[in-house]
Amino acid sequence: MENVAAGVSLQHYVVLSMILFSIGVYGVLARRNAVLILMSVELMLNAVSINMVAFAVYTAPSLFQGIIFAIFIIAIAAAEVGLALGVILRIFRNRGTANVDEVDSLKW
Amino acid sequence: MGDAWILPALPVAGFVILLLLSPWLPRKGDWIAIALMATAFVLVLALGKDVADAIGQGNFHGTARSWQWFYVPGYMEIRMGTFVDQITLVMLFCVTFVALLVMIYSTGYMHGDRRYGWFYAIVSLFVASMLTLVLADNLLLLYFAWELVGLCSMLLIGYYNDKQSAAEASKKAFITTRVGDVGLLIGILILFTQTHTFNIHHILDMAQAGQINERWLTGAAICMFAGACGKSAQFPLHVWLPDAMEGPTPVSALIHAATMVVAGVYLVARMLPLFQVVDGMPELITTIGLITTIMAALMGLAQRDIKRVVAYSTLNSLGLMFVALGSGAVGAAMLYLFAHAFFKALLFLSCGSVIHATEEQEVDKLGGLWGKLPITAPVFTVGALAMAGLAPISGFWAKDEILVGVKNGEMSQLVLVALLISLPITAMYMMRVTLLTFFGRPKDHHVYEHAHESAPAMTLPLIILAVLALVSGFVVFEGVGKALGFHSGWLGFVYNLGEGPETYSADWAMSISSIVLVVAGLGAGWWFWSGEAKPAERAAAFSPLTYKLFLNRFYIDEVYQLVIDHVVLAAGQVVAVFDRAVVNDTGVNGTGEATDFLGWIGKHQQTGKIPNYALAIVVGVVVIAAVAFGYRG
């Protein structure tokens, strides 16, 4: 579409976030180290934030919930990381590995 | 007259009382049964008198009375009722009289038996159902009684129930007759669906009025005739009767000579008008009768067991009666039935007496008992001669009637010829059994020493029967009948059956030829079996095949056994295996296992690895999204 504003349209941001999200998904699927998976999840969350903010400023500035949402997402993400790392540490203590595909005693 | 229902009621009462109380009654309560039976007999005589008088007034068309049993408005009303006419009366007389004698006889024969009371109970029940059978005014009640007499005969055949052979025989008897009964029931139902009634006379009227669909009528007739064949042991359903001799001899006398086996004759006589409407039916009846007669006569020639010989003679007689019915000579048939009741009962009872005396049934082990059994021997001989049909004993008159009937009947004369051929054979084997039993040299001395005449309780009935067997034939003469109080004599009495009265016309040629033939047969028998019976052995040696054929009753039983084992039971096995292997193990269990297997597959998708799980999620998303885009976009 013809860009009026700052030469960058909403669509740009959306596509960016989509790419970022997909990369994150790939990371989650492909990586086997718990910490790396966690990082990939962070990428996905960031993609979401980009989306939210972009929508907020482009389409619905009246209540700009997107921005608030983004703030919450960052907060939650941080908390998630903290918690996840705690659990990962515990696993490492008990099993001496942080590789999730060695953690498969529960199956079938 | 309308209260004929009392007749069966009496023995029923006897049955119930004995069944419940006999262990606590003196003499196990046989006297109750006998007393009731005597009463019944007297009542029958009274009834007969009434009927005779009614006929005298010439306004008699049978007396009926019925009660509603159950009722489906607009669909069916089932009434249970009685009907009395001359045929009924003859049957009633034979049944009650023979039953009475047999009961008296049994006090001696069955004395001290373990289940004495049970014996009398069942006999009473049998008589009751037999009376019901002959009194029934509708086919349903008739079938009712029909099955019950079958049951009683089964129970009595299997009376010595710790003999496997007895158990088998009773089973065989019941099932074989049952095959016939299937036909009977189908026939009855067809008639019902066609006429919406069970009342015999309505059905007959409609049949004669041609209101019944031709095809259905034919089917019904054939089916019902099958029933008659089963009960009256006509070829090919005759196999059960000889085995039925496993039962106590009095039972054989009562059921398998005088009463039950002639139920078929009675049925055909009853339904004859219907049968005659169906073209080809009389011929069928006659043919079956002939085959049975001749076959039985031949088989009788070779049997060793005295009772079996008599049994085959019964088949022989029954065949005769069917021939008579086939050629429309109802009166002759009934007369023969009447006479037959006496001399056949006599034969059986005297057999029983012999067996009782010697505890031996094999003619090869008997012999020379004439002196030993002063009463039994002569009466047996009388019976035998009556069976052979030697003038002037009752058998002769009856048989002659039949011959005349056949001759005058519309049957082809071949039937007559065949009958004439069968006469000497009958005479021969009756001669044979008499000779081998009472004359010649004793073959087994132990048996001989041990033999002794029976108690009066047994001999008395023998004598009575013997007398009757001698004289009962004379009722054919109008005078005698009148003297007995029958208006227009016995024949007028019996023949008054719609198809117009025929008086006894002595066809001298016929009588003479038959007498000649019988005498010839007796002579041949004497020549063969008197003394050392060498000629017989020579004959047997001359054509061993025929001999074996006769001895083994033309291998019919074997054939049946084969069929049962390799068709019916085999089919059962096949079905059972199919049910287990295919229907259950494949159909039912198979489904279950298939489901289980699916579960097994599903279970192994659960690898326990996080990335796989995540992949599953993503795949899910992508798939649903793709479908969504295709489906809604």
Added chain:
Amino acid sequence: MHSGYWLISTIVIPLIAAAVLVGVPDDKKDVTRWLSAIVGAVLFAISVYVFFAYETDRGGGYQFYHRTDWLQNVAFLGPHGIALTFGIDGIAAPMVLLTGVVAFGGALISWKIEHHNKDFFILFWVLVAGVFGTFTSLDLFFFFFFYEVAVLPMYLLIAVWGSSSVFETFSRTKEYSAMKLTVMLVAASILIFLGIFAVFHEAGKGTFDLQTLYAYQFDDRFQKIVFPLFVIGCGVLAGLWPFHTWSPDGHVSAPTAVSMLHAGVLMKLGAFGIIRLGIQLLPAGATFWMPGLMILATCNVVYGAFAATAQRDWKYMIGYSSVSHMGLVLMGLATMNVNGVDGAVLQMFAHGVMTATFFAMVGSVYDQTHTRDMRLYSGMVNKMPLFVFFMGVAGLASLGLPGLAGFIAEFNIFVGTFRTYPWAGALGIFAAAMTAVYILRMMAMSFFGPFNEKWADVKEMTYLERGTAVLLLGSMLFMGLYPAPFIDRIQESVRLLPGVS
């Protein structure tokens, strides 16, 4: 007008009994026995009263009517959406009587049970309540509710108190039979489930009240689609070929009382369901599909008879004969004419009592000898004449001997069948003759002949068993000799059935 509380009591009393039994301590076995015996007697009395109090001169409508609203005016349910509606017509009345008789007999027969007899009777009474409920409820929901209640206790009843048996070529564990029986019956009932959904949805009346639904005119296409669901769903419980295999195995493995109740009463639920849900609800479908049912039923009759001739195990023989006889019931229903359906209902009663007698008798021997192989027995009559007597009478009844219950029923069925499908009728009569074959073979094999000394110490039936036998025998003779009370009740209602000519 009679009070519907008579019917309700037949459901509530056993349930209360079960609840009370929960409280009875495990070791108070005799308390349990007496309690159950009394409950059985009471139920028997009530059922007798209900049967005879049903007035035959009132056109065969529903009597003992009672309705209590249960769930209504919520979600998709309109007023009286689901209501405890009870009432019996002339068809249900004999069934109630039958249930009373057999339940009482079963309670007496089970006196011997030692292992957790408390649990046994709890489940037993739940089962009985379910049966009564199905026969008496006039609400589609509760019909199905009680129908399932009657199936529910089966697994435990068979798997805990049953018996496994090993035969030459195969073996049946009680767990297997119990599982197969339960799963097959429930699997069948899903067809009814779906049928009910469809009917309710189609009618759109917002109520499950059967009479309201009867009044509604379903269009033919719908009827033709849904009717098979009901008939096969109920048919499986009625032992419809080829879905019958749960029945012989189940009976073989089940404890005596359960066999009695199951073959005697539960299988009747199926046939009853075909009347209530099939014929009454979807008459057009019925007239369309009945020829098909007739074919299957004929298969039942002949197939069962042949299979029975090949059996050597008493209970298997009886089981297959049940398949055969239930086939006669279905045959009668399939005729769709008054005689046939009358006969079917009569046969339901007749078969109920005679097969119950069979199982009771077999149980009385099996408990002592722990084998049912008829070849191992011989001349039992010398040891236990009463047993043989009762068994014999039941056998004769089942081979349709006049004067006993079986004949009058089969006779009506055959009359009906000959009116519509003579070929089927002929086959049916033929199969009845086959009945004679296997029954008599069994008797000749194991009751008569020389006595097998192996069983020298076998005792005659206990007095309770004799009582039970007399009870059942009495009803058999009553119906056989004087069927009018039954037929008066049945035919009035049967003629009200839509589509029955």
Added chain:
Amino acid sequence: MSQLNYDYTLFIPEYLLAGLAVLVVALDLYVPQVRKAWLSYIAGVGLLAIAGVSLVWINKETNFAHIVAIDNYTTYFRVFFTVTAAVVCLSSAKLVEDKLRHPGEYYALIILSTIGAIGMAASRELMTAYLSLELLSFSLYILVGFQKFDKKSNEAGIKYLLLGAFASAMFLYGLSLIYGVTGTTYYSQIAESLKAGTSDYTFALLMGLVLILTGLGFKVAAVPFHMWTPDAYEGAPVAITAYLSTTSKAAGFALLLRLFGGAFQGVHDDWSWMIAGIAAATMILGNLVALQQHNIKRLMAYSSIGQVGYMLMGVAGLSHDTASALVLHLTGYMVSNMAIFVVIIAWHNMTGTDEIADFRGMRERAPLLAGVLAGALFSLAGLPLFAGFVTKFILFQSVVDAGYYWLAVIATVTSVVSLYYYLQVMRQAFVEKPSEGEGALSVPVLMNGLAFVLMLGVFYIGLYPQQLFDAIDNATSFIFV
């Protein structure tokens, strides 16, 4: 939206919950002489009391800034969740003593998670919904891994956590897309703006719906987002398994109903078929795989998946009727399931095993538990006299009325399959005899009592659900406003 209502008193029950959580922790920390079992009693009784308190808001239809609605729906689920949590707390007394450390935190987390669950049911706005969901999820992540030194527990924890994070990221992306196309996060406004017609952003809407379903499907364990369920259930401390199988599912459905009823009912055709498909897959897979299980927790996991399938049918044909039917079934399922788990927990405490084979002889060793087990299993299998029959019947009927015959067919068939494995459990408990030397067990009165009460509940729903159903019907009428 004109004048917003900032009435903070609406959240008194939640404050009380938070307070209770703090109290429990404090007691654990500062009053060490208190017997640890008491904590569970305090938590349980407190929760029940709060359930009572929340009844105050019956029929007060109000909301907080249009973000949170306090209506009968909320009230119903307040009671629902608090009661469930209470049962879990009470039943885990001995378990915690034997197997876990930090009892204070354990109970506190359960209580806090309840707040999250209530939030999910109550919120009428996406952010709040999402945050409440995370509150519940986080607590569960921790609780699942609470058995620190048990490798299985750790594994369950990490699996649940990582996958949960992944799924909630998906969920968020879905929300962002919805926000993008509607420009708001209020359900009511979303519904409004969707009315305008979705032609020019159908794809975004669909993608958003798919992703939202992914997130919620993960929460309620719907195929193919269910894979974590059996592992988490097996690894978690058994009481937490119970909690997972009831509260977290129920909360998921509460949210689903509010969200799809309140926001997306307008575009019903766009998503009902998705949910229908998921429901079918869930029913089939759950019940089939359950056939293969030998561990009672895994079995219950798969059976719960199957149940979720049934409930999803209700969402697929979403209408007032189906919603009521669904919540009714949910309630019945909760009661029956809790009953079973109380038995499992008690058995686990006494025998230390949760293999089905080790249930053998329960009839002899713990009659009452065995009885309850049988009843509850029958209820889950959907047999009459028990809750399952009525609830399933009504649910399926409503689904048929919604036009999903084929779903009803699958549902009925699979419920027969389920009967098979329930009966297998019953067989162990009743048919098999206990092995040598396994005498009668002395079951704690509390456990017997709980089991008994829950059984009464099962019978109540099964035998006279009128009032309950009326209440539910009234409650669900609020999700569509």
Added chain:
Amino acid sequence: MTQVFFYIMAATVISGALGVVLVRSVVYAALFLVMSLLGVAGVYLLLSVEFLALVQVLIYSGAVMVLIIFVLMLTRVEDLKQNLDGDQRPLAAVAALALLGAFITVASQTTWPRNVDELTVVPFTSISDALFNRWAVPFEIASGVLLVALVGAVVISMQEEGER
């Protein structure tokens, strides 16, 4: 001008992300993550939401990364030489690409409603204002989440007595 800036930022974000999911070393991955997150912060600036950019830099590139690296050290993944990718990597690629495809379809097919095509600057104050009035409830819940996470992290990872 802005366009150029955007593409730079986009490149940073994406390359960083790719680095995270592709490199062979955990530590590098972490550093790439930092890079990517900073890029996102840049994007926020571009969207004129300075506050958010600030938060992003502080919390993410600060606290979170420190935490992550600290854990990486603790779990000593460096010393055990091993492949960081699971065996389903190709599948992963396919799946991710498929997802991306779906997303691109969405993006291409959608015209975002109410798109004013010029970004409105949201003032700092109104954000905080909204956050503490209208969005107070979610805020409280979020604080609850943080509390839970905190407690949980402590309980789970805390070293018990008698451990090692």
